Amino acid sequence: MSLTGIPLILVVVLGVAVGAAVTVLAWRREWRPRLLVRPAGILLTEALLLVAVGLIVNRSELFYSSWGDLLQQTDTPAAMPVVRAGALDDWLRSRAAGDHTFAWRPAGWDGWGLAAAPTVVVPPGYLEHPDRRYSVVVVVGDGWTGPPVGADQTVVVVARTTAATTAATLTAAIPAQLSHDLRVTARHWALVSPASAIGLAGRAAAAAGQYPAIAVVRDGPPPAGSRRPVTATPVTDVAAVPVGVTVGHSDGLAAAVAWAALQTPPPLAAAEPPVAWIPVHHHRPHRPASPAPARTGGSRVPGQPRP
The missing domain is CATH 1.10.287 (Helix Hairpins)
Structure with missing residues (x-):
């Protein structure tokens, strides 16, 4: 058992x-x-x-x-854990240097209710550190413009969800297939969602430990010259987010992905034992000169990256 x-x-x-x-x-x-x-x-x-x-x-x-x-006995030497290579690692090495983005078509993806095959962006050091497993940021929703946004130390998956997409796609199908194809952690990922898709993101976050953080991108174009940081302002359907899930809000996708990546653990090397998850800042971003808006209650916390 x-x-x-x-x-x-x-x-x-x-x-x-x-x-x-x-x-x-x-x-x-x-x-x-x-x-x-x-x-x-x-x-x-x-x-x-x-x-x-x-x-x-x-x-x-x-x-x-x-x-x-x-x-395990303290006087028994522990076997050195080994990070299993991802099924796509060799294929990634065969690609042009610096090409970190690809269309991901695992078996059965066409049954996930997505508008197209997911797009994956691996961090620049993924192939240089084969002993590390990486956290994941999953971007949901459709209608994103521009090239996919990556993160320095986190794998990013862009899943163009539709009305037919279920929470099981985000909590079971994508994690299972991605863990087979790439060197990623099993849990403590983060979500990026437009405000219009917060319901799906909230249902996925209800799975304990899979998505402890959600970055919500405000609907509509940002105000001209907007430099607002990721903050804890309310969204229309904030009740859809389970209690205890950290939520940040941004005007742009790039800032949302950066904030979400900071809420996940850093890359885990083979010699490092699993630890309890806590929000980890990979680097210290520049803080805005003006103070961030006051908290509105709940578990919402302000983040630092700019849009």
């Missing part, structure tokens, strides 16, 4: 319920062993409850991905 699987969590939760029920029943009986059964039942139920909470937190944060990680 997997350490991070749902069946194990259900078994432990069932154990909590059974332990509590047995303790209550034994408590009412006037018999000689009650002085031992009562405290033993309470301690056992509390212990199972703590185990259940620990399993749920570990499933979300992946502190231990397997029983081997949990039970």
Whole structure:
């Protein structure tokens, strides 16, 4: 039974319920062993409850991905983790130097409800560091103009979503296929969405751990000479975003992608163990001279990149 699987969590939760029920029943009986059964039942139920909470937190944060990680002895040398090469790594090396953008056509992509095959932009150092896995920013929505926007240390996927696109495409299909084709992390990605598609982005973000951050691009062209930073101003359908998801708002796609990339972990080398996700700033961008707008509440936080 997997350490991070749902069946194990259900078994432990069932154990909590059974332990509590047995303790209550034994408590009412006037018999000689009650002085031992009562405290033993309470301690056992509390212990199972703590185990259940620990399993749920570990499933979300992946502190231990397997029983081997949990039970590993400190005096036993750990095997050096190996980053598996992506299925497209050799093909990328055969392309012209500096060409980091390509149309991605994995098996079954035409059943994802997209308007066209996704476009992928790998970071410049992807091929120079074969021991690293990269976080991912997924850009959803249709109608983006200009060439795809990349990021320095993050893989960017542009998925031209339609009304037929489901959240499962963003939370299951794309992560599974991209993990096979490129060296990317399994979770803690970020989304970029136009305000008109915030509903789809919110449903995808509801999958625990997959998309802890969403950058929302305001609808319509930015005001002339606009230099507004990514801020936490409200959007029309902000209720569609789950509580606990970090949301930023921008006038332009480039600023939104840059902000979203900063919310993901940096490239993870083979020798580095998995860590709990926290928003990471890869570099220190220039801050605007004027103060950012005040927070409007919730979990929204201001970002720094300019559009």
